[in-house]
Amino acid sequence: MVISLNSIKGGVGKSTLAVNLAAWLVSQGHDVLLVDGDEQETASDFTAWREQTLGQTGFTLVNMTGANLRKQVEQMKVKYDHIVIDTGGRDTTSQRAALSVADVALIPFAPRSFDLWTINKVIELIDEIQAVRNEPLIPYVFLSRADIKSADNREVSQALAGFAQLTFLPYPISNRKAFSNAAGVGLAVFETETPDSKAVAEINSLFTHVLHGHNTPATA
Numbered sequence: 001m002v003i004s005l006n007s008i009k010g011g012v013g014k015s016t017l018a019v020n021l022a023a024w025l026v027s028q029g030h031d032v033l034l035v036d037g038d039e040q041e042t043a044s045d046f047t048a049w050r051e052q053t054l055g056q057t058g059f060t061l062v063n064m065t066g067a068n069l070r071k072q073v074e075q076m077k078v079k080y081d082h083i084v085i086d087t088g089g090r091d092t093t094s095q096r097a098a099l100s101v102a103d104v105a106l107i108p109f110a111p112r113s114f115d116l117w118t119i120n121k122v123i124e125l126i127d128e129i130q131a132v133r134n135e136p137l138i139p140y141v142f143l144s145r146a147d148i149k150s151a152d153n154r155e156v157s158q159a160l161a162g163f164a165q166l167t168f169l170p171y172p173i174s175n176r177k178a179f180s181n182a183a184g185v186g187l188a189v190f191e192t193e194t195p196d197s198k199a200v201a202e203i204n205s206l207f208t209h210v211l212h213g214h215n216t217p218a219t220a
């Protein structure tokens with residue numbers, strides 16, 4: 001499966017989720033390619049830390065941006081079980097290339113920075129992409145960097161669930177230090193010495209649905 005992380009806003013947790021997903025797929029025994037499609041190279045920095053911490057990364061990393069990304073991913077699809085693409089928020093060429101080649105798009109929304117302008121832009125982009133695809137893209141939206149206890153979460157969830165073009169997943173990723181601490185040394189949240197069990201449970205729920213449940217409706 002080709003899974004891309006997309007958003008129009010930066011700082012919503014795309015790179016954090018991309019590297020956790022790549023490591024998570026490896027932990028399930030899959031052969032994984034991580035594509036860093038962002039010129040800021042967060043996923044590449046993570047991978048360099050990972051090599052220092054673990055001595056090996058477990059997945060293959062490549063950097064690809066722009067229109068080239070689509071053709072290259074298309075060619076590499078047969079060589080890997082799964083390809084995870086991290087994109088930059090502002091680079092629309094890479095973003096479109098990733099959305100056109102992906103089977104599934106993971107589109108995180110951070111509740112505090114949520115606004116209608118962003119969601120409308122996302123829907124415009126998805127509509128445009130769907131119109132030129134042979135097989136439809138599955139665009140998943142969900143909360144990322146959510147407050148552990150906040151009324152905002154409920155409001156934003158309801159808003160996200162209200163768009164026919166998007167599939168809302170009721171598996172939020174909360175704002176937890178464990179995510180940034182682990183990523184800072186090149187590890188996924190389940191790989192640290194004393195993993196935060198709540199953070200681990202959150203990514204397990206989200207990623208399990210993405211990997212196995214994409215043909216079935218999401219249930220909370």
Ligand SMILES: Nc1ncnc2c1ncn2[C@@H]1O[C@H](COP(=O)(O)OP(=O)(O)O)[C@@H](O)[C@H]1O
Pocket residue numbers: 007009010011012013014015016017042089144145146173174175176177178179180183
């Ligand atoms: N679930 C989370 N909990 C706590 N911090 C997070 C979480 N997700 C991301 N962060 C932190 O937020 C910042 C932006 O995250 P990042 O994954 O780089 O976002 P993006 O790729 O969308 O720009 C980073 O400092 C990262 O460590």
Ligand SMILES: [Mg+2]
Pocket residue numbers: 014015016038042086087088
């Ligand atoms: Mg990023």
